[in-house]
Amino acid sequence: MEKKELICIVCPKGCHLEVTQENEKFQVTGNQCKRGPVYAQKELTEPTRVLTTTVKIKNGILNRIPVVTEGEILKDSLEDAMQILNKIELEAPVKSNQVIIKDLLGSGVNVVVSRSMDAI
Amino acid sequence: MSQYDVIVVGGGPAGLAAAIEAHKKGVGKVLVLERDRELGGILQQCIHNGFGLHQFKEQLTGPQYAQRFIDELKELNIEYRLNTMVLEITEDKQVHAINKKDGYQIYNAKAVVLAMGCRERTRGAISIPGKRPAGVMTAGSAQRYINMEGYMVGKKVVILGSGDIGLIMARRMTLEGAKVEAVVEVMPFSGGLNRNIVQCLHDYDIPLLLSHTITDIRGKDRVEGVTVSKVDENRQPIPGTEINYDCDTVLLSVGLIPENELSEGLGVGMDGVTKGPLVNESMETTAKGVFACGNVLHVHDLVDFVTEESQRAGRNAARYVLEGIHKRERVIHTKAGNGISYTIPHSIAVENIDEKVKLFMRPRNVYENVKLIVTADDEIIKTAKKKHMAPGEMENITIEKSLLENKDYKTLKVEVVKESE
Numbered sequence: 001m002e003k004k005e006l007i008c009i010v011c012p013k014g015c016h017l018e019v020t021q022e023n024e025k026f027q028v029t030g031n032q033c034k035r036g037p038v039y040a041q042k043e044l045t046e047p048t049r050v051l052t053t054t055v056k057i058k059n060g061i062l063n064r065i066p067v068v069t070e071g072e073i074l075k076d077s078l079e080d081a082m083q084i085l086n087k088i089e090l091e092a093p094v095k096s097n098q099v100i101i102k103d104l105l106g107s108g109v110n111v112v113v114s115r116s117m118d119a120i
Numbered sequence: 121m122s123q124y125d126v127i128v129v130g131g132g133p134a135g136l137a138a139a140i141e142a143h144k145k146g147v148g149k150v151l152v153l154e155r156d157r158e159l160g161g162i163l164q165q166c167i168h169n170g171f172g173l174h175q176f177k178e179q180l181t182g183p184q185y186a187q188r189f190i191d192e193l194k195e196l197n198i199e200y201r202l203n204t205m206v207l208e209i210t211e212d213k214q215v216h217a218i219n220k221k222d223g224y225q226i227y228n229a230k231a232v233v234l235a236m237g238c239r240e241r242t243r244g245a246i247s248i249p250g251k252r253p254a255g256v257m258t259a260g261s262a263q264r265y266i267n268m269e270g271y272m273v274g275k276k277v278v279i280l281g282s283g284d285i286g287l288i289m290a291r292r293m294t295l296e297g298a299k300v301e302a303v304v305e306v307m308p309f310s311g312g313l314n315r316n317i318v319q320c321l322h323d324y325d326i327p328l329l330l331s332h333t334i335t336d337i338r339g340k341d342r343v344e345g346v347t348v349s350k351v352d353e354n355r356q357p358i359p360g361t362e363i364n365y366d367c368d369t370v371l372l373s374v375g376l377i378p379e380n381e382l383s384e385g386l387g388v389g390m391d392g393v394t395k396g397p398l399v400n401e402s403m404e405t406t407a408k409g410v411f412a413c414g415n416v417l418h419v420h421d422l423v424d425f426v427t428e429e430s431q432r433a434g435r436n437a438a439r440y441v442l443e444g445i446h447k448r449e450r451v452i453h454t455k456a457g458n459g460i461s462y463t464i465p466h467s468i469a470v471e472n473i474d475e476k477v478k479l480f481m482r483p484r485n486v487y488e489n490v491k492l493i494v495t496a497d498d499e500i501i502k503t504a505k506k507k508h509m510a511p512g513e514m515e516n517i518t519i520e521k522s523l524l525e526n527k528d529y530k531t532l533k534v535e536v537v538k539e540s541e
Contacts (some may be wrong), residue, residue, distance in 0.1 A: 014314025063270035115183035
C-alpha cells in the first residue's frame with residue numbers, strides 16, 4: 001500500500017488530495033468534487049496537461065499568435081510538442097479555434113489558434 | 121461635441137462586459153475608448169488556460185475568453201475607438217480623449233464607467249538594491265514581449281514574487297527554452313493559486329524559495345547575477361544566508377496597482393487599501409453617474425469575477441441613464457474587521473438591491489478552519505465556514521435583502537474568527 005499527497009489542478013480551488021494506492025486500486029480523500037479522484041488516478045499513472053504556446057504568424061498585427069491543444073496531451077510529450085509548434089508559420093487572416101495541427105503526435109488531440117487575427 | 125449615453129473607459133474584460141450589459145439593458149449610444157491597438161486588454165497576452173470556469177463552465181485561454189466578448193460587442197454594433205487615450209473626465213461627465221485620427225475630442229456622456237484596469241509594480245516601487253543593468257523587467261512586460269511581439273527576453277532567469285503572473289511566466293520561459301533558476305517569494309506563503317504551483321513549478325522542477333528576497337543585482341550593461349537572502353519574520357534580510365545565482369534576466373511579479381489617475385482627477389472618493397474608488401451596491405463611485413469595475417476598483421485573481429462585477433456596473437449605468445439618480449435613503453456602510461483587509465462595496469442602499477448583495481473581500485493572512493462573520497451593528501446576521509483562506513484568493517459572502525430590510529442598520533462588519541469561538 002502506497003500513500004501519496006497531491007494538489008488537484010482541475011480548478012482554481014486546488015484541493016489537497018490524499019491518495020492510497022493498493023495494486024491497481026486508488027482511494028482518494030480531500031477532494032471537494034468528483035473530478036478529484038479522476039485527476040489523482042490519471043496523475044499517478046499517465047499525467048496529462050493542456051499545452052498553450054504561440055506560433056509565428058505573417059501578415060497580422062502581431063508576430064505571434066497563441067495556440068492551445070484542444071484537450072490534454074501526455075505530460076512527457078510537452079517538449080516534443082513544442083519542437084513541432086516552433087516550426088510552424090501561419091499567415092493571417094486566421095479565425096479563432098481554427099485547427100492548425102490534427103492529431104498532435106498521435107495523441108488524437110488537435111491544436112487550434114486561440115484568437116482571430118485579421119490580415120493587415 | 122458628440123453626445124453618448126454611456127462612455128466606458130477601457131476595452132479590457134471589465135470595459136467589454138460593462139458596455140455589452142449597458143447596451144442590453146436598453147441604452148442606445150454606448151462608446152468604448154481603448155488606448156491599445158486592439159480590444160481585450162491584458163487577456164490577449166495571457167495565453168494560458170483556466171479562464172471562464174465560472175462564466176462559461178469551461179476552461180478557456182485568455183484570448184479565447186476575450187474573443188467571446190469582442191465578438192458580442194461587434195455583433196451588437198457597439199461603438200469603440202482604439203489607440204485612444206482618455207486624458208481627463210470632468211465633473212459634468214465630459215470625456216477628453218486624443219488619438220492620431222480624430223485629434224483632440226471632447227465627448228459628452230450621461231454616465232461613465234471607469235474600467236482602466238491596473239498596472240504592475242516595478243523595481244522602483246520595491247527598491248531592490250544593486251546595479252541598474254538591462255534585463256530587469258516586470259513579468260507582464262516579459263509576457264507581452266514573448267506571447268505577442270515574439271521576442272525572447274532571456275536565457276537564465278530569476279523571478280521575484282510568486283503571484284500567478286510570476287508562476288505562469290516561470291513555466292512559459294521554461295517551455296521557450298530558458299532556465300528558470302528560482303522563484304523567490306518574500307512572504308512565507310505563495311500569493312498564487314495552488315494549481316499554478318503544481319503545473320508551473322513542480323512540473324518543471326523549478327525551486328520556490330519562500331521567505332526569501334533579492335538583495336543585490338549585479339551586472340554592468342546586462343544583468344549578470346543576483347543575490348538572494350532569507351528574510352526574518354519582519355521581512356528583513358538575514359546576514360549570512362546569501363545565495364548567488366548567475367542569470368541574465370530578473371522578472372518581477374510583485375503586485376498590481378489600480379490605474380486611477382483619471383478617477384483622482386475627477387475627484388472621486390478613494391479607498392486607501394484597494395487604491396481604487398469607493399463604490400456603492402450599484403458600483404457607483406462618489407460622483408453621481410460614474411461607475412467603476414474590474415481591476416481599477418480592486419485587483420482580482422479571476423477574470424470571471426471581473427465580468428460579473430462589470431455587468432453589474434453596466435446594468436446600473438444603464439439604469440442611471442434611463443431612470444435617473446437612484447434613491448439612497450437608508451445607507452449601510454461596510455467595514456473590514458479582524459483578519460480582512462477590505463470589503464467591496466463600501467456602502468449599500470437597501471432599496472437599490474434586488475434580492476441579495478454580494479460582499480467581496482480579501483483575507484489579510486492564511487487561515488485554516490475559520491468562520492467569516494457578518495455583523496450588522498451588534499447583531500450577527502450571517503456566518504460562513506471556511507476550510508482555507510489566503511490573501512491570494514478573494515472571498516465573497518452573499519447577504520439576502522431580507523436580512524437588511526425593515527432594520528435600521530448603520531454598519532456591516534465582516535471579520536474572521538476561529539472555528540471554536
